[in-house]
Amino acid sequence: MATMQDVARRANVSLSTVSYALSGARPVSASTKARIDEAMRELGFRPNALAQGLASRRSRTLALIFPAMDVGISGTVTEFVASAARTAKEHGYHLVLWPFGADQAEEIRDLVHQGMADGVLLMEVRLQDDRVDALHTAGLPFTLIGRTADVDGLTCVDIDFDRTTEDAVAHLVDLGHRHIGFLNHSAASHAARYAPTLRGQQGFREAMVRRGLEPHDVLCHESPGAGREAMAELLAREPRMTAVVTMNEIATFGATVELQDRGLRIPEDFSVLSIVTSPGVGAMSNPPLTTMHAPGAELGRLGVEALVRLVGGGPGGPAPVLISCRLEIGGSTAPARSPDRS
Amino acid sequence: MATMQDVARRANVSLSTVSYALSGARPVSASTKARIDEAMRELGFRPNALAQGLASRRSRTLALIFPAMDVGISGTVTEFVASAARTAKEHGYHLVLWPFGADQAEEIRDLVHQGMADGVLLMEVRLQDDRVDALHTAGLPFTLIGRTADVDGLTCVDIDFDRTTEDAVAHLVDLGHRHIGFLNHSAASHAARYAPTLRGQQGFREAMVRRGLEPHDVLCHESPGAGREAMAELLAREPRMTAVVTMNEIATFGATVELQDRGLRIPEDFSVLSIVTSPGVGAMSNPPLTTMHAPGAELGRLGVEALVRLVGGGPGGPAPVLISCRLEIGGSTAPARSPDRS
DNA sequence: CTGTTAGCGCGTTCAA
DNA sequence: TTGAACGCGCTAACAG
Numbered sequence: 001m002a003t004m005q006d007v008a009r010r011a012n013v014s015l016s017t018v019s020y021a022l023s024g025a026r027p028v029s030a031s032t033k034a035r036i037d038e039a040m041r042e043l044g045f046r047p048n049a050l051a052q053g054l055a056s057r058r059s060r061t062l063a064l065i066f067p068a069m070d071v072g073i074s075g076t077v078t079e080f081v082a083s084a085a086r087t088a089k090e091h092g093y094h095l096v097l098w099p100f101g102a103d104q105a106e107e108i109r110d111l112v113h114q115g116m117a118d119g120v121l122l123m124e125v126r127l128q129d130d131r132v133d134a135l136h137t138a139g140l141p142f143t144l145i146g147r148t149a150d151v152d153g154l155t156c157v158d159i160d161f162d163r164t165t166e167d168a169v170a171h172l173v174d175l176g177h178r179h180i181g182f183l184n185h186s187a188a189s190h191a192a193r194y195a196p197t198l199r200g201q202q203g204f205r206e207a208m209v210r211r212g213l214e215p216h217d218v219l220c221h222e223s224p225g226a227g228r229e230a231m232a233e234l235l236a237r238e239p240r241m242t243a244v245v246t247m248n249e250i251a252t253f254g255a256t257v258e259l260q261d262r263g264l265r266i267p268e269d270f271s272v273l274s275i276v277t278s279p280g281v282g283a284m285s286n287p288p289l290t291t292m293h294a295p296g297a298e299l300g301r302l303g304v305e306a307l308v309r310l311v312g313g314g315p316g317g318p319a320p321v322l323i324s325c326r327l328e329i330g331g332s333t334a335p336a337r338s339p340d341r342s
Numbered sequence: 343m344a345t346m347q348d349v350a351r352r353a354n355v356s357l358s359t360v361s362y363a364l365s366g367a368r369p370v371s372a373s374t375k376a377r378i379d380e381a382m383r384e385l386g387f388r389p390n391a392l393a394q395g396l397a398s399r400r401s402r403t404l405a406l407i408f409p410a411m412d413v414g415i416s417g418t419v420t421e422f423v424a425s426a427a428r429t430a431k432e433h434g435y436h437l438v439l440w441p442f443g444a445d446q447a448e449e450i451r452d453l454v455h456q457g458m459a460d461g462v463l464l465m466e467v468r469l470q471d472d473r474v475d476a477l478h479t480a481g482l483p484f485t486l487i488g489r490t491a492d493v494d495g496l497t498c499v500d501i502d503f504d505r506t507t508e509d510a511v512a513h514l515v516d517l518g519h520r521h522i523g524f525l526n527h528s529a530a531s532h533a534a535r536y537a538p539t540l541r542g543q544q545g546f547r548e549a550m551v552r553r554g555l556e557p558h559d560v561l562c563h564e565s566p567g568a569g570r571e572a573m574a575e576l577l578a579r580e581p582r583m584t585a586v587v588t589m590n591e592i593a594t595f596g597a598t599v600e601l602q603d604r605g606l607r608i609p610e611d612f613s614v615l616s617i618v619t620s621p622g623v624g625a626m627s628n629p630p631l632t633t634m635h636a637p638g639a640e641l642g643r644l645g646v647e648a649l650v651r652l653v654g655g656g657p658g659g660p661a662p663v664l665i666s667c668r669l670e671i672g673g674s675t676a677p678a679r680s681p682d683r684s
Numbered sequence: 685c686t687g688t689t690a691g692c693g694c695g696t697t698c699a700a
Numbered sequence: 701t702t703g704a705a706c707g708c709g710c711t712a713a714c715a716g
Contacts, residue, residue, distance in 0.1 A: 003708095013686075013687085015688095016686080016712080019710065026686090046452055049458040050709080051711090054390075054692050054693065059391075066423075075420075085408055096438045096439075097437045099424060115392060250622065283595075284591075284592060345693055355703085358702080358704075359702060361695060362702090365695080367696080370701075374701085389694070396692090396695095396710090397694040399708070
């Protein structure tokens, strides 16, 4: 492991000149730079990350506070993490994983004080979140994936639930559907003020009302059995229903079964649109589901980019960056059979 | 950010005494230790990770070389990564993500020389893998998740495909099935010598032959359509077939559709056992699939524990640590309808 | 354009 | 049992 001193000697320059040649913080003549480069190559020199960090007081490392337990399939989490790591690398940063839940704000404070990270990415944010306060008082730049209730002064990127539900409803309405249901996450998540549950519900309702349509939505446990029951309840509430927007992957599979058991063919008689889904789940169904895929990779990339900007002293985004789920047409949505006019 | 010097002054001792009090590398009298602890608490002292690393030449950081692109649902990857991060933390290590594919051995070498990591976890290993050589010549401890063709002198943890396929076949045979198929990953993965494809095939065949049964296995692209065709091919090859072991999540969903379209009820007429599956996929089917869940979390934990041992100068496991997938009974396997004796 | 030098915060050897 | 001092490898003044 060659050091800068080794390189300096070999190139017949001083140690600092090597440093400056590397950082570009000061002009270095072409000829000496060439000699230095040569020496570095010959020695296989790589600057020591820890020494660099200690001296410059920047670790060039970003921390990702990782969800304690993942609900659901969470291929989305994989996409997110992979994308965040890639983006960090592209910007010359390492990404470290800090596996802490919402109740471990204190431990986060400890790690922050260790000076290992220049900035923090906080995912699966709750509407009320102690970790945000911990990071705030620690004075370390951080970016939220998701949003707290009050995002004033915070930098966040999140799924655009309004736009996603709006696009979902628009897709179905364009196909002629008028009686549309919404199959949401569980009552437990609603009670816990899980943001997607709340925002999804609100977004769906507004999208329907905006069109003069009556919104029907149900909360539903994350299981196929609950999905069947929820679907049955929606149909009971509005027998003329011809389409459903679901935001609950496992339950969606139960819902389709319930529909088929009632002799309703998908998509001829009934359309199913699964939103905020993980990659690949659309293909698991027959017919393959039309989905709106959660933008895991984009969130990872934008979250890191925003954080890198913050760490560099840049401005925190005044408004949250919101990204909509992308519609991926499958075989579970089709024109409404008989355009009713109720 | 209090430093050791601050603590030393406040406790009226020298800097080195604080250091020793912290590391325990040298005895410190109870009274001074108490004063030091007190001072540390009052100042909220946390040793600076970078300085510690520079001085001790150990970063207390482990690197996880992360798969470039994830095939399939890969909730398993999430489980693995979360578990690895948790285990690393329990042992006082950070976990950093290095997103590098099999063709980026050179970049890995660079990062290793930066001295950021004390050891490396390499996942999604190929049977032939340049990254292994890169790590080997770099002289850094590393652990494989998966196995290369030649594991001599390497430390690895992997799924026990032999045992998993054996257990899968045993489960079905115990239920009275005699004509059993195996729906594998794609021909492309086979050609690329993707280890699970090869080992799964071999394990299945051996488990069948061992019982005097004839193995029928097919390669199958990761899609429901291909799953249907593969299932049809298996049935064509052996019309008396009453059960199938699948190791291809997406294709499994197509296979079940093909069975049901032929009027074969699951599990009354035909049993389906999906092995090496991600968490949650079992529940996505109707009936819920009987699965053998990939031991993502165990692999993460054991991989990190082995690596920590290596980094500490411990011995590398002579033999690979193999973990079988755990059988989770669902509703897709049942006794064979008519115990045939062909 | 280049060299000299004082730290960054902590581990550890040598003396006491 | 404790202290003083050096060095880990590099950055960033300061000086020329």
